[in-house]
Amino acid sequence: MATVLDDKAPRAERIKAAKALATSKDVMAIDTLVRTLTTMDEELRDAVVTSLKALNAGAVFEARVVDLKVPQQQRREAAMGLRCMKLPSSSVPLANALKDPTPEVRREAALALSMVGPVPAEDALIAALADPDKDVRYYAADALAGVKSPKAKEAIMARLAVEQNPTVKYALTTAKNKQE
Amino acid sequence: MAPIPELKSKPIAIPKPITEAKPLTPAKAPVPTAKPAAVKDGFTASPATLAAPPTTTQPAKAGETLYTLKGDATLDQVASGTTVLNKGAKGEPVTKVQEALIQAGYKLPKFGADGDFGGETQTALKKFQTDAGMKPPSGVLDAQTLKGLEAAAAKKLKFPEYDKMFKDGVLNSTIGVGYDEAGYHKPEINKIVTGLVGDGTAANKGQGYTQFDPKNATDDQLKKVGIDPTKVDRDAQYFVKTFQHDGKDVKAVVKLITPDTPNAKEKFAKAMAEDEMVTYAGHGRYGSGPDFDDINSTAGNVVLGKPYEQGHVKLGDNDLKKMQMTNDYQLMMFSGCTTNKYLDDLRSVPKNKNTKNLDVVASTDLLYWNNMGDNALTQLEGVTSGRSMNEIQSNLERINKQAGKKSVWTADGFRDN
Numbered sequence: 022m023a024t025v026l027d028d029k030a031p032r033a034e035r036i037k038a039a040k041a042l043a044t045s046k047d048v049m050a051i052d053t054l055v056r057t058l059t060t061m062d063e064e065l066r067d068a069v070v071t072s073l074k075a076l077n078a079g080a081v082f083e084a085r086v087v088d089l090k091v092p093q094q095q096r097r098e099a100a101m102g103l104r105c106m107k108l109p110s111s112s113v114p115l116a117n118a119l120k121d122p123t124p125e126v127r128r129e130a131a132l133a134l135s136m137v138g139p140v141p142a143e144d145a146l147i148a149a150l151a152d153p154d155k156d157v158r159y160y161a162a163d164a165l166a167g168v169k170s171p172k173a174k175e176a177i178m179a180r181l182a183v184e185q186n187p188t189v190k191y192a193l194t195t196a197k198n199k200q201e
Numbered sequence: 202m203a204p205i206p207e208l209k210s211k212p213i214a215i216p217k218p219i220t221e222a223k224p225l226t227p228a229k230a231p232v233p234t235a236k237p238a239a240v241k242d243g244f245t246a247s248p249a250t251l252a253a254p255p256t257t258t259q260p261a262k263a264g265e266t267l268y269t270l271k272g273d274a275t276l277d278q279v280a281s282g283t284t285v286l287n288k289g290a291k292g293e294p295v296t297k298v299q300e301a302l303i304q305a306g307y308k309l310p311k312f313g314a315d316g317d318f319g320g321e322t323q324t325a326l327k328k329f330q331t332d333a334g335m336k337p338p339s340g341v342l343d344a345q346t347l348k349g350l351e352a353a354a355a356k357k358l359k360f361p362e363y364d365k366m367f368k369d370g371v372l373n374s375t376i377g378v379g380y381d382e383a384g385y386h387k388p389e390i391n392k393i394v395t396g397l398v399g400d401g402t403a404a405n406k407g408q409g410y411t412q413f414d415p416k417n418a419t420d421d422q423l424k425k426v427g428i429d430p431t432k433v434d435r436d437a438q439y440f441v442k443t444f445q446h447d448g449k450d451v452k453a454v455v456k457l458i459t460p461d462t463p464n465a466k467e468k469f470a471k472a473m474a475e476d477e478m479v480t481y482a483g484h485g486r487y488g489s490g491p492d493f494d495d496i497n498s499t500a501g502n503v504v505l506g507k508p509y510e511q512g513h514v515k516l517g518d519n520d521l522k523k524m525q526m527t528n529d530y531q532l533m534m535f536s537g538c539t540t541n542k543y544l545d546d547l548r549s550v551p552k553n554k555n556t557k558n559l560d561v562v563a564s565t566d567l568l569y570w571n572n573m574g575d576n577a578l579t580q581l582e583g584v585t586s587g588r589s590m591n592e593i594q595s596n597l598e599r600i601n602k603q604a605g606k607k608s609v610w611t612a613d614g615f616r617d618n
Binding site: 061062064066156159186199 | 381382383384385387388391394395398399400401412414436438459461484485513537538567568570603604606
């Protein structure tokens, strides 16, 4: 299992190891795979996502991301996993995760929604534009850019009028331009 | 399995603008920062993808040098003659000495700058002492050796051709952030924007840039910040600031191109043809070129050459063949997987580009997404601070450090600088 995460291992071996985990009975397989997702190797990541799907990790992540009894890091990684798996069913749990008590999870949830499908989470994302955490606001603005609706546009414009953080303003401006 | 540690970005302590074009004393900049991907237990961490962006730049003080072995408590003691470094020493001071040895031309082929003063380092140090006329060579780092090594390393520094880049008082540059199918480019764009403009607080002003919207700007407003009204892209996001080079003001104009930018591919190709500095952070697409949309689409690929493996990426016509590349000097930095594959194409397809008018910094291995923003910021900061290419590369190596690998970057074309 460690081969998947090992930078020193030959690329082909890492890919092979990722594929092999698709049939793993080890409960740690999903956690190992999700931690490989930041790789820039497209083929390796495709293999990881394919194995996660084979392990039905989507259901695991959708349950974990809103379960406050699960450690924060696992909730965050669950959102990351859902972002990479892009399952349409994930929009609702991710929208609920925007209410997570920790900003790290809310950031990942907002970011994930921009890739998974933000439309079902429109109201939650609009609310997240006022989140105290600047990065949550940034990713909420980015996700709302994908919701082409008058309501989303109005919310983006309203936030742009009061937002003070320059990076969030950048995201809001980009979102506004995409709405137009 | 060990839990994955949180990898929080430290602020990029930043350097100091130089007061002279080429500082004579190479010196170690306090640098980067972002986290290496490698972690304990032989595992590669899935880093905190949404870690706080690095902060950056502070203006330099007159007379400061950019690269020195001084500033480290242990090496300061060596310089003052109160201690020496022997075989068996370990840690950051040893790493700095090893980097200086490598920079001065004394290779450490087996272990590199690993922070462990072993036989290889001792042999290299003896060779340096012999060449420097120190008899007998002791293999011990004492005050005399430290001073000589610092000077020798300084002489070997290579710089981007700053005088050419800044000759009109403007640095025209573009940062392109490529597309990732899982959205990993988004936190990196966040990181880059924050690294440029800060977070709106007095404590974090980033590299001191101001965002500039050219949409309705007049020609005078554009000229004031350094943007040529005849070349302005009214739909683009610009960031501007003024920095000092060789005692003169230079206006830095940074255009940010992302997958959200309309016609990103065309705009980045234009930047590659014209700009003095171009930075790309994103997938290398198997050595074929930058890409601003999904791997299964040909629309966003800036095709520089053929991929080194077939069957992964869909490509349209070669864009490099269509580019009317400037004859002027350019610096290009490509931060992605094995972007060194671009090198041959960049200097062979455009007939007017060669090592004299095109220097390239590229990666030689697989990289990680969470380092892309820091790489781009480090490259930009290095140029506007007048750093040597050696130092910029060294900083990139630290950011992208991977267990068991000595180097994942190459700086190509600087030998004739």
